[in-house]
């Protein structure tokens with residue numbers, strides 16, 4: 208038999224049918240939806256007078272535009288409220304399982320899918336949201352789709368897709384202190400640029416990846432899209448299985464064993480060829496931060512902004528436009544600059560481990576007075592766990608408050624906006640112009656770097672605080 | 675939403691020579707609360723097009739009366755970022771039917787093809803030349819023939835061939851959509867589920 212990559216194994220087992228000279232019909236095991244990109248899809252079904260084909264394969268949550276304070280009250284912003292109500296109405300009508308606002312399992316779609324055991328190895332998973340790549344951490348083909356495609360999945364549980372190329376990124380060796388999985392992926396994106404993996408599906412491998420927890424792996428797969436990749440995945444292993452064992456209920460030992468046998472086969476065959484292969488030494492990576500307006504524009508926290516956008520023979524208009532928006536100049540040093548906001552949260556870094564890391568650094572210290580901090584758990588369960596593990600006390604003692612779960616300041620559809628011109632060290636995934644509010648200036652970084660900024664009030668290398 | 679069929683088109687162009695234009699710029703998140711597909715054109719490139727006080731930003735290309743047409747030419751990696759199809763709806767609603775770039779982000783490209791907006795990929799130097807030509811004379815036109823996958827650029831008699839998947843091309847020319855296709859093969863899908871023992 209021909210050697211196959213993990214990606215190809217999953218893809219091939221889900222290919223229903225191939226169109227000549229065209230895309231393939233791909234069966235989708237798990238579909239996630241949320242309030243923002245689904246209403247027009249349901250409307251499409253209604254216009255055609257058809258029902259959802261396999262309602263059990265779709266799970267819904269409200270996350271993008273919900274408030275992160277006083278969630279028990281009605282949503283103030285009228286259009287947001289209508290959108291959330293529309294989701295409830297659509298789910299009811301089509302018998303879709305909804306973990307909506309105030310549900311005890313509510314949270315960001317890419318946080319709750321895995322933590323509730325819906326995301327499982329070998330699956331095909333889609334959602335009308337580009338960070339669906341997060342679920343690839345479990346050895347799945349997971350990718351973001353547009354609303355027309357949401358409608359297709361609701362109507363037929365299938366999509367027409369062209370097979371992407373494959374790339375493997377190997378990260379080997381040990382990480383330095385203060386360096387997290389967020390820094391690994393930011394380092395990779397800076398190396399490949401924000402369009403560098405367009406057309407590819409990426410597999411992350413290597414000893415540094417194998418040592419990571421599921422939370423850390425999700426952070427890496429989550430940001431695959433920020434280099435243009437269709438998605439990213441990691442072969443499941445004993446860390447994956449241990450994570451899932453706790454989350455999948457109602458299985459007898461025998462059923463579990465038979466699942467495991469299947470899952471253990473989910474890896475790229477030895478010697479298989481990828482269209483592109485990249486090698487990275489973990490020890491080369493330092494804490495990272497972005498300085499521009501796309502995630503590829505990143506440097507080490509202690510480094511300097513480059514003098515040009517890269518290609519010397521080309522006009523640097525886009526590069527300069529970006530720096531101008533950020534209020535920086537080529538060659539500037541970032542460390543030591545004052546910041547105004549710190550945001551801990553999002554589907555990139557809103558999981559329990561991220562709160563543990565943030566708390567470990569601020570423990571026994573105090574929030575800087577110039578900092579407004581938004582600490583937003585990725586889900587209700589994360590929120591609960593932050594309280595249960597005593598992290599809330601640590602955060603409170605250091606002068607921080609905890610908000611309620613949601614996407615929040617990651618895309619600022621709700622009230623959690625960063626004001627124009629202000630600097631925010633943010634653990635989310637996008638530093639696009641206006642992403643965190645019109646005129647907001649975003650500096651993406653890890654939870655540790657965010658914590659260091661929160662207590663010093665400035666851009667600070669977190670390794671200074673770690674023994 | 676049924677889209678206009680598209681095959682032949684001759685039009686002036688609007689040049690936007692910025693790289694990595696993400697969908698947050700095309701349509702900012704705060705305009706995503708609508709539950710219909712219409713009306714997004716008003717807020718296309720909102721934060722570039724308008725000043726903070728709501729007045730038009732005179733230096734932005736869409737506010738420059740000299741430039742108009744159904745073709746948008748953009749820098750490379752157009753449409754990166756969020757998967758929001760609202761970005762394509764906004765571009766279409768504004769009146770564009772074609773976007774030319776040296777490369778597009780994947781999800782954006784799919785969304786365009788699903789909504790009757792034709793993404794044309796040309797080599798970077800051709801895109802830069804075209805932008806230059808349009809900037810020098812906003813009256814110049816491109817001529818597109820989708821059936822033949824050809825585009826004629828101003829000042830060049832040669833027509834360039836562009837790539838598009840044959841299936842997608844047929845869909846665009848005939849105004850078909852993937853969902854029509856999938857609904858038609860539902861029996862195959864059910865057969866697949868049965869074979870795999872899934873429901």
Ligand code: SF4
Pocket residue numbers: 270271315316317336338553554555613614617618635636
């Ligand atoms: S947290 Fe941000 S990136 Fe993640 S789903 Fe929400 S808006 Fe999208």
